[in-house]
Every structure is written in structure tokens, then in C-alpha cells.
Amino acid sequence: MEFTLGQLAALLGGKAEGDENQKVNRLDKIQEGKPGGISFLANEKYEPFLYETESTAVIVSEGFTASKPFKTTLIRVEDAYLGFTKLLEAYSQFTKAMLVGVEEPSFIHSSSTMGENGYRGAFSYIGKKSQLGNNVKIHPQAFIGDNVKIGDNCIIHPGAKISSNTQIGNNCEIFPGAVIGADGFGFAPQPDGTYKAIPQIGNVILEDNVSIGSNTTVDCATMGSTIIRKGAKIDNQVQIAHNVIIGENTVIAAQSGISGSTEIGKNCIIAGKAGIVGHLKIADNTTIGANTGISKSIKKSGETLLGYMAMDVKDFLKSYALFKNLDTLEKRIKELEKKG
Numbered sequence: 001m002e003f004t005l006g007q008l009a010a011l012l013g014g015k016a017e018g019d020e021n022q023k024v025n026r027l028d029k030i031q032e033g034k035p036g037g038i039s040f041l042a043n044e045k046y047e048p049f050l051y052e053t054e055s056t057a058v059i060v061s062e063g064f065t066a067s068k069p070f071k072t073t074l075i076r077v078e079d080a081y082l083g084f085t086k087l088l089e090a091y092s093q094f095t096k097a098m099l100v101g102v103e104e105p106s107f108i109h110s111s112s113t114m115g116e117n118g119y120r121g122a123f124s125y126i127g128k129k130s131q132l133g134n135n136v137k138i139h140p141q142a143f144i145g146d147n148v149k150i151g152d153n154c155i156i157h158p159g160a161k162i163s164s165n166t167q168i169g170n171n172c173e174i175f176p177g178a179v180i181g182a183d184g185f186g187f188a189p190q191p192d193g194t195y196k197a198i199p200q201i202g203n204v205i206l207e208d209n210v211s212i213g214s215n216t217t218v219d220c221a222t223m224g225s226t227i228i229r230k231g232a233k234i235d236n237q238v239q240i241a242h243n244v245i246i247g248e249n250t251v252i253a254a255q256s257g258i259s260g261s262t263e264i265g266k267n268c269i270i271a272g273k274a275g276i277v278g279h280l281k282i283a284d285n286t287t288i289g290a291n292t293g294i295s296k297s298i299k300k301s302g303e304t305l306l307g308y309m310a311m312d313v314k315d316f317l318k319s320y321a322l323f324k325n326l327d328t329l330e331k332r333i334k335e336l337e338k339k340g
Contacts (some may be wrong), residue, residue, distance in 0.1 A: 001025060001094065005057050008038065009075050011090060012059070012083045018073035024056050027091065033058075033072075040084035058212075059083050096155065099137050115152065116247065127164065145181070151208070165218060169208035169230065177215040180204050184219040184226075184242025184260060198222060200242060213238065213254070222260075229266075265301070291314065 006020030028037030030046055033055025040059040041050055050058060050070050057073045061080040068213045077083035081244065102140055103122040112130040121140035126132070133152035138144065142156045145164035152170045156162065160174045174180060186198035202221025206228045212218065213236035218226060228234070231249040239257040240246065246258075247266035256270050261280035264270070266335025268282060271290040276282070281297045288294060289306035298305070307316040322329075 001091075005073060005075060006056070008087065012075065012077045012086055014059070014075050014077035014083060016057070016073060016075050017234075018057075023075060030055065030058060036076075038087070039072075040080050040087075042079075042081035042084070059087070061291050085221055096137060097135075103140070110144075121158070133170070139176075157214075163204070165203040165220075166206075167203065168206045169210065171208055172206050172210045172212075174212045175214040175216075175236070178212045179217045180206070180212065180219050181220045184222055186222055186242065202226065202242070204228075207248075210234075216240070218258075219244075235272075239326070241278070253290075 002023050002025040004015040004020060005024065005046050009016040009020065024036055026036040026037040026066055028034060028039050030039035030041055030053050031049045032157070033039045033053035035054055035056055037055045038057045038059065039055040041047060041064070042061070042241050042250040048171045050066065050072070051068045055072050057075055059075045059077060061079055062076050077302040094164040099119040100117055102120045106120045106122055106124045106125040108120065109128045110129050112126050114132040115136065117135045118132060119137040121138060121142070123141045124138045126138070127146040129146055132150045133154070134151040135153045136150055139156060139201035141159050143161045144156070145162060145166070147165045148162055150168045151172070154168055154171065155173045157174060157176040159176045161179045162174065166181045181204045183200040186200055187195035188198055190196055200220050200222050202224050204218050204220050204226045206212060207230035209231045210228050211233045213234055215236055216234055216238040218228065218240045219242040220226060224243060226240065226242055226244050228246045229248040232246045233251045234240070235252060235254040237254050238252050241258060241260040244258050245263040247264050247268060249266060250264055250268040252270040253272040255272055256274045258264065258276050261278050262276055262280045262282070264282045265284035265286060267285050269287045271288060273291045274288045276294040280294065283298050283301040283303070285302045286298050287304040291308060292306055292310045293308040294305065294310050304313045305311070307312045
């Protein structure tokens with residue numbers, strides 16, 4: 001793919017300061033830029049690279065003022081970071097649109113349907129009575145079970161597994177190795193100390209614009225549905241248990257775990273390795289810090305929580321400051337006791 005700087009400036013709603021007919025065919029980091037590449041500068045600590053980069057063009061914000069001469073062409077936009085993000089989105093969409101057709105060997109049951117402009121990669125499998133919308137991309141070795149519904153413009157990456165009866169909305173992306181609809185962790189203790197598996201007969205519902213990261217597991221419900229609301233973004237290696245509900249536009253970072261039947265509100269932020277026990281309700285706009293354990297419901301919207309077990313972030317930082325000085329405080333107490 002090759003574009004002129006004039007074309008890119010028009011796409012981004014900006015202006016090229018230099019020869020608009022120069023062409024680029026690659027996205028480069030500013031510190032690694034070479035001719036034919038386009039980079040961006042949004043963080044001031046990377047400004048020194050502007051004066052050294054060989055990138056053909058660099059996207060900068062409107063208010064940027066250079067302190068030294070440079071060789072590259074600038075494309076000025078309202079916000080450099082958002083501008084480059086828009087360029088990445090356009091690049092990604094263009095690349096995905098090129099994937100159309102069927103690679104062999106692959107399998108789709110005769111009772112299943114697939115919309116227009118779809119793609120099925122080699123060794124992919126689609127079971128019985130499944131319905132896939134338009135522009136759906138099923139990459140190699142992906143598995144789609146029976147009675148699955150997938151909306152338009154979805155991408156199922158290599159090795160992802162979509163269990164039977166799952167419902168996926170429009171514009172969703174399931175990354176490599178993710179499992180949607182695995183059995184929930186349900187076992188009933190028996191009198192002899194063993195455990196008996198409880199059948200998990202529910203399903204998973206992903207609403208529109210949901211992203212599920214690599215090697216993340218979303219368990220099916222015991223009964224009813226595990227639900228990921230629209231706009232939610234789930235990172236890699238996250239565990240979401242049976243009957244959990246994740247609210248709209250909530251983001252969850254890697255290695256976090258949400259136990260069964262917990263409900264997470266809208267616009268929450270859950271940092272890496274956070275753990276939330278089952279049957280809780282987490283209010284909208286809650287921020288949960290890394291390695292934080294949540295053992296009770298969060299009822300007040302907008303709280304920021306940190307620590308194990310979780311407490312208000314300000315209280316935790318005060319306690320931590322004291323904790324770091326415990327050795328010194330102990331010595332002082334012993335000295336005072338001797339004097340007393």
C-alpha cells in the first residue's frame with residue numbers, strides 16, 4: 001500500500017508542510033524511521049528523534065514548535081496521538097478488507113450460513129446451524145460451534161474457540177487462543193469429599209464492539225447467560241467466570257480474574273492481576289488497581305481502590321508509607337522504652 005502525504009493529510013484532517021506528492025508505504029517508530037515511512041510525535045520526550053529520523057513524514061500536533069532544523073515533512077493535525085490512531089485504524093481496516101474467500105481445507109456445515117465478503121482460513125471449522133454476518137473473518141484453525149450467531153464485521157483470530165450457542169454482536173474481535181463459552185467452574189461437594197460436576201447449560205453473549213484478548217477465557221453460564229456489554233475491552237489472559245456481567249465500555253487488563261455471578265458496572269477500569277470474588281456488584285466508573293483483591297461489593301460510583309484486600313487508595317498510600325518505616329519506628333519505640 002502506498003499513499004501520498006496529501007492523501008494522508010486529507011484522511012487525518014490535517015495539512016502537510018512540504019511536498020504533498022511524496023509517498024509513504026509503511027508505519028515506523030520515530031526513532032527507527034526510514035525513507036518511505038510515516039511516524040508520529042505526541043510525547044515531548046521523543047522530540048530529539050524528530051531531528052534525527054529518516055521517516056519521510058511525521059505527524060505532529062498543531063501547536064508543536066520545533067527547536068532545531070529537521071529533514072522530514074510534518075503533517076499537522078489537531079492531536080498527533082489521535083491522528084496516528086486514526087491512521088492505524090484505516091491501515092487495519094484496509095488490510096482486513098483484503099481477506100475474502102475460502103482457503104482449503106476448511107469446513108462449514110451445510111446448515112450454517114455466512115454473509116457477503118467473508119473469509120474462512122485453512123483448517124477453520126464451523127458447526128451446525130450457525131449464522132455469520134457480512135464481512136466476518138474466520139482465521140485459520142479457529143473453531144465455531146453449533147448454533148452460534150456472529151454479527152457483521154467480526155474477526156475471529158487463529159486458534160480462537162467459540163463454543164456452541166454463543167451470541168456475538170457486530171464489530172467484535174476475538175484474538176488468538178481465546179475461548180468463549182468454556183464450562184464454568186461448577187462442582188458440588190459430595191459426602192465422601194469428592195466433587196461432582198454441575199452441568200453448565202447457559203451461554204455467552206458478547207454485545208457490539210467487544211474485544212477479547214489472546215488466551216482469555218469467558219465461561220458460559222450455569223443457566224442463563226454470561227454477558228459482556230457493548231464496548232467492553234478485555235485484555236489477554238483474563239478469566240471471566242460463569243454468569244458474570246461486564247458493563248458497557250469497561251476495560252480489564254491482563255491476568256485479572258472475575259469470579260462467578262459478579263456484576264461489573266459501566267466504564268470501570270480493572271488493572272492487571274486484580275481479583276474479584278463471586279456474587280458481588282461493582283458500581284459504575286470504579287477503578288481497581290493492579291494486584292487488588294475485591295471481597296465485597298462496591299456501591300459508590302467513581303471510587304478508586306488499591307491494595308489487598310482493597311481499601312480507599314488514599315488510605316492505602318498512607319498505610320503503606322507507615323509500613324515502609326516500621327523498622328525505624330520499632331527502633332524508636334524500643335529506645336523510648338529503655339529511657340522510660
